[in-house]
Amino acid sequence: VPTPPRTSLEEIVRAGRAILDREGIDALTMQRVAVSVGVRAPSLYKRVRDRDALVRLIAADVVSDLGVTLSGAVAGDDPLADLRAIAHAFRAWAHRHPGGFELLFSRLPDAWRLEPDAGSGALDALFATVAALTGPASVLEASRTIVAWAAGFVGMELAGAFRLGGDVDTAFAFGVERLGVAISSNPSAVAPEAGPGNAPTGYF
Amino acid sequence: VPTPPRTSLEEIVRAGRAILDREGIDALTMQRVAVSVGVRAPSLYKRVRDRDALVRLIAADVVSDLGVTLSGAVAGDDPLADLRAIAHAFRAWAHRHPGGFELLFSRLPDAWRLEPDAGSGALDALFATVAALTGPASVLEASRTIVAWAAGFVGMELAGAFRLGGDVDTAFAFGVERLGVAISSNPSAVAPEAGPGNAPTGYF
């Protein structure tokens, strides 16, 4: 006797995302998700291969959320201002979604290996901005420098690693300013020729 | 009837460290450690409060190892060269000890909250070098920028996050060079007055 479905993949991912946001990645268990959608853990395996697959689905959701946030942060006229805006938007997003940040940047199973489409575009805003600052020759290197710094900074911050006093906001602002200049081929250049279309897309 | 001890705290920490190095942080379980020292899991609780406490002891061991590596990397005459040396030594150390890196930089329970003495000095070499480059005014901000970048870069690298091609070594070298200049108060300055003794000690 066929039985009507009592839940769906979408609902499962949504529930997982909610648990991640509210209680952190360690609370994101199959049993917890199952109860949250009103079903028992074994039933989840009808919709999802295993926990890692579910976590990756949630990560794809999170990364697209991050992408929207970052591209919403750029104005487009002043690349140095855009870099600042992206960096601060990234940090603010991470503070709002510590679980999502931890998942994407230090707990993703087989980390960062989302389906190509999933991450595509999440960092386009950054690539375009970096391209405008640094010129086409070293976009990749410069982008990696920026992302590494931002991810490292926020990761340490969220982990409570900055314990020597001083103002963490100041240190972050210091970083953006110095890095902005550091990756600029010509620090005083404005409106360079490289546009979003030339930037690499997806991942880092 | 009193029984002679069959293991010791030192042996337990040593065994844990070995498991961490060889099999990664997820393999570092109480049962695994217990078997490795020839005892059952419950016996470990005679020497260690719980798993987190054991992990912290191992982390202290790892961080001191990192400290030795980093201070061994500096020559002391040219701060910019020292920065390069420290950065590359850090990265090489992480490649040799991915488990240790992951533990220190993204999995430490109540992260980075080692006993003050444990982390003390691990980054002294870096603080001294940064102080020499950047002057006393922004040592803390500059150090945080460097450490965040290095930790973020290596973390992404070990997680397999650099998937857009390009040479990762090149991106790392690019980062050190640009950051070295970026945090310098006077890019061409040599032999500044700030010495190791003035640098903050411990943590980041």
Next chain:
DNA sequence: ACCTGAACACCGTTCAAGT
């Protein structure tokens, strides 16, 4: 077709019982 309880192999942790 979908869902479930029971089972299995793991965790960390406690504790009474053994020496």
Next chain:
DNA sequence: ACCTGAACACCGTTCAAGT
């Protein structure tokens, strides 16, 4: 004094049995 098996509350995962 130290070590242990058994137990408890959790994991993820499989699968036969139920509807």
